Amino acid sequence: MTARADAIAAIAAHKVASTQNYLDHAGQAIYGQYVFGEDAQREYLAKPIFRKLRRTIEGHEPFDPAIVDAVAHGVKEWAMAKGATHYTHWFVPMTGSTAEKHDSFLNPQGEARTMAEFSGKNLVQGEPDASSFPSGGIRATFEARGYTAWDVTSPIFLQVEPNGVTLTIPTAYVSYTGEALDHKIPLLRSQEALGKQALRILRWFGNTSATRVFTNIGPEQEYFLVDRRLAEQRPDLLLCGRTLFGAPSPKGQELEDQYFGSIRERILAFMMDLDRELWRLGIPAKTRHNEVAPAQFEMAPVYEATSVGSDHNMLVMGTMRRLAPQHGLALLMHEKPFAGINGSGKHNNWSMGTNEGENLLDPGNDPHANAQFLAFLMAVIRAVNVHGDLLRAAIADAGNDHRLGANEAPPAIMSIFLGSQLEDVVAQLGKGAAKASKKGGDVELGVTSLPVLSRDATDRNRTSPFAFTGNKFEFRAVGSSAPIYWPQTVLNTAVADSLAQLADALEKVKPGDMGGLTKVLSAIVKENRQVLFEGNGYSEEWHAEAARRGLPNNKTTVDALPALSTAKAKKLFSSFGVLSERELEARAEINWERYVKVQNIEANTALDIARSMVLPAVARYLGQLGAAGGSKGIAAVAGRVAGLADDLVAAIDKLEKAQATAHKAAGVHAEARAFKEKVIPAQNALREVVDTLETLVADDLWPMPKYREILFQY
Ligand code: ADP
Numbered sequence: 001m002t003a004r005a006d007a008i009a010a011i012a013a014h015k016v017a018s019t020q021n022y023l024d025h026a027g028q029a030i031y032g033q034y035v036f037g038e039d040a041q042r043e044y045l046a047k048p049i050f051r052k053l054r055r056t057i058e059g060h061e062p063f064d065p066a067i068v069d070a071v072a073h074g075v076k077e078w079a080m081a082k083g084a085t086h087y088t089h090w091f092v093p094m095t096g097s098t099a100e101k102h103d104s105f106l107n108p109q110g111e112a113r114t115m116a117e118f119s120g121k122n123l124v125q126g127e128p129d130a131s132s133f134p135s136g137g138i139r140a141t142f143e144a145r146g147y148t149a150w151d152v153t154s155p156i157f158l159q160v161e162p163n164g165v166t167l168t169i170p171t172a173y174v175s176y177t178g179e180a181l182d183h184k185i186p187l188l189r190s191q192e193a194l195g196k197q198a199l200r201i202l203r204w205f206g207n208t209s210a211t212r213v214f215t216n217i218g219p220e221q222e223y224f225l226v227d228r229r230l231a232e233q234r235p236d237l238l239l240c241g242r243t244l245f246g247a248p249s250p251k252g253q254e255l256e257d258q259y260f261g262s263i264r265e266r267i268l269a270f271m272m273d274l275d276r277e278l279w280r281l282g283i284p285a286k287t288r289h290n291e292v293a294p295a296q297f298e299m300a301p302v303y304e305a306t307s308v309g310s311d312h313n314m315l316v317m318g319t320m321r322r323l324a325p326q327h328g329l330a331l332l333m334h335e336k337p338f339a340g341i342n343g344s345g346k347h348n349n350w351s352m353g354t355n356e357g358e359n360l361l362d363p364g365n366d367p368h369a370n371a372q373f374l375a376f377l378m379a380v381i382r383a384v385n386v387h388g389d390l391l392r393a394a395i396a397d398a399g400n401d402h403r404l405g406a407n408e409a410p411p412a413i414m415s416i417f418l419g420s421q422l423e424d425v426v427a428q429l430g431k432g433a434a435k436a437s438k439k440g441g442d443v444e445l446g447v448t449s450l451p452v453l454s455r456d457a458t459d460r461n462r463t464s465p466f467a468f469t470g471n472k473f474e475f476r477a478v479g480s481s482a483p484i485y486w487p488q489t490v491l492n493t494a495v496a497d498s499l500a501q502l503a504d505a506l507e508k509v510k511p512g513d514m515g516g517l518t519k520v521l522s523a524i525v526k527e528n529r530q531v532l533f534e535g536n537g538y539s540e541e542w543h544a545e546a547a548r549r550g551l552p553n554n555k556t557t558v559d560a561l562p563a564l565s566t567a568k569a570k571k572l573f574s575s576f577g578v579l580s581e582r583e584l585e586a587r588a589e590i591n592w593e594r595y596v597k598v599q600n601i602e603a604n605t606a607l608d609i610a611r612s613m614v615l616p617a618v619a620r621y622l623g624q625l626g627a628a629g630g631s632k633g634i635a636a637v638a639g640r641v642a643g644l645a646d647d648l649v650a651a652i653d654k655l656e657k658a659q660a661t662a663h664k665a666a667g668v669h670a671e672a673r674a675f676k677e678k679v680i681p682a683q684n685a686l687r688e689v690v691d692t693l694e695t696l697v698a699d700d701l702w703p704m705p706k707y708r709e710i711l712f713q714y
């Protein structure tokens with residue numbers, strides 16, 4: 001038996017991985033068990049310390065260094081009571097993954113004796129080596145110093161694994177020279193920038209009581225789960241996270257029978273386990289379901305403040321990665337693991353709210369009469385229009401190129417879907433004051449036993465990269481594997497810019513002068529309405545129409561990244577104190593480098609598979625066909641396979657040459673362009689030959705699990 005056949009037999013014999021009784025662990029009892037949250041803080045900290053810490057966490061008071069030793073002591077007692085032996089600062093460097101270095105609490109006291117120690121300094125500041133993380137030129141190997149700083153707003157938590165418990169402190173990460181080297185710092189800065197400008201608008205509208213405006217994030221997370229025994233036989237899945245080869249399965253997603261389908265027991269066991277772990281971490285996992293593609297799924301938490309929600313999304317991805325193997329599954333977080341069927345994204349549901357609980361994007365029943373809502377809405381519309389190029393750049397990477405700009409949703413053109421009600425209100429506003437709002441209504445089902453449903457005033461649109469959905473926007477173009485800090489940083493900063501401009505204009509108008517307000521908002525509609533699009537974002541017509549409107553359509557990372565280096569971008573990020581010019585440039589460089597590295601790894605892997613796995617299988621098959629002899633039909637097949645074998649060798653050769661030429665390019669930007677223009681097409685051409693061979697070569701000789709197996713055997 002081949003390894004493939006072995007694995008499939010094993011899967012068939014053992015479909016269910018669950019050994020847990022989940023009913024023993026009701027959500028409420030375990031929720032937040034691993035978090036140093038408010039209850040644990042109250043229990044382990046003296047009252048005045050507790051109160052002071054809460055004031056900082058809730059954003060009312062700056063961080064007070066005088067309490068750190070007391071807090072550290074409480075944190076240590078709590079963690080050790082739960083079995084922790086080590087602590088770590090946890091941060092998100094620009095690798096896009098999380099980073100941690102563990103230290104034990106151990107502090108030896110002479111011979112064979114030790115004490116547990118964890119000081120205030122240990123809590124608030126760490127010192128990882130800054131030269132081994134990407135810095136885009138900010139840090140060289142000989143200038144290694146960098147610091148991590150405790151982010152009080154993100155809860156301290158425990159990583160509890162079968163082999164031990166680690167106290168984990170979310171931190172921000174800077175270089176010795178003070179430049180942000182992580183994803184967290186710019187996000188926090190962008191929050192403050194947006195909050196400050198939003199308050200100016202609220203004050204104009206007479207709100208004197210709100211003291212803070214922040215943003216909320218609810219990231220829906222798509223992912224694939226496949227059987228680990230099959231995935232491990234594919235070097236491309238292991239090294240690249242996606243299949244570089246694979247003929248289409250005879251059955252794909254055309255029957256539309258996967259989306260919201262009943263969840264297989266083995267997958268549900270994973271999801272149960274995931275939810276429980278997330279609840280313990282205080283992550284409000286809420287929704288789970290089958291997604292459109294075979295073997296594709298989604299989870300969504302309840303929304304949270306953006307910086308906490310962004311950390312939590314990292315923990316969601318990390319927890320999935322950790323748990324999947326325990327269920328004999330492999331997690332595929334890539335944007336496009338399989339050609340020809342749906343890829344995965346993240347839908348970042350985003351809104352702005354005040355510390356008093358007001359959602360600034362809630363239109364209410366009569367949006368036309370809700371002037372404050374319209375002001376915030378117009379600020380977002382302008383932000384996406386003026387800085388669409390930056391939003392596109394913020395979600396650009398090699399993986400997401402397979403979705404955006406390819407024949408899959410959403411397109412690379414940044415546009416906004418408002419829905420018929422708001423579209424109409426905004427159109428009225430473009431001409432003067434908005435006078436009326438279209439209404440929803442009832443949906444009558446014609447069956448007396450069924451309830452009458454209330455119809456929303458607005459339909460939904462799945463093809464828009466940036467859609468208004470009720471009382472929030474949904475940024476739907478983010479990649480499934482991407483940390484969400486950076487896209488949200490760019491969005492916050494772009495909106496801060498619009499709010500600032502709007503506030504400048506409004507502060508010249510007398511508060512309460514609705515005519516003056518209408519004039520200001522009307523002008524924004526007129527200047528920015530080209531970004532509004534209600535139709536099918538996948539259609540050819542939209543691409544042509546968007547070009548007529550002058551909207552950027554940057555199909556690949558290579559087309560998108562230059563937006564980060566424009567004078568407009570530098571001014572935007574530096575004027576709001578989100579990123580200095582140097583920090584922005586570093587980020588752009590890291591993105592360019594990453595693109596080249598990812599494409600290069602893919603080319604290496606494709607060549608390796610083609611040369612050492614596919615070609616030998618083809619040769620073996622040709623041998624068998626030759627030995628079979630006699631039949632004209634078999635001779636014809638042998639002739640065809642032999643022809644494809646020649647094509648295969650030629651395609652390998654071409655890809656090798658294209659890759660070698662790309663490496664000679666002057667500088668990383670030119671190299672990236674060479675990968676896009678020469679290497680990727682050569683790799684696609686190689687794939688075409690290999691995929692054709694897959695349909696011809698004897699199944700038992702084919703060296704890798706096929707789509708029909710990976711996608712349906714789990
Ligand atoms: P969908 O129907 O789009 O698949 P889901 O229920 O999967 O919706 O996810 C919607 C997400 O939007 C959830 O994370 C939810 O908590 C979040 N959300 C709801 N209201 C807001 C809001 N005001 N701001 C930000 N996120 C929100």
Ligand code: MG
Nearest residue numbers: 220287298300
């Ligand atoms: Mg959803």
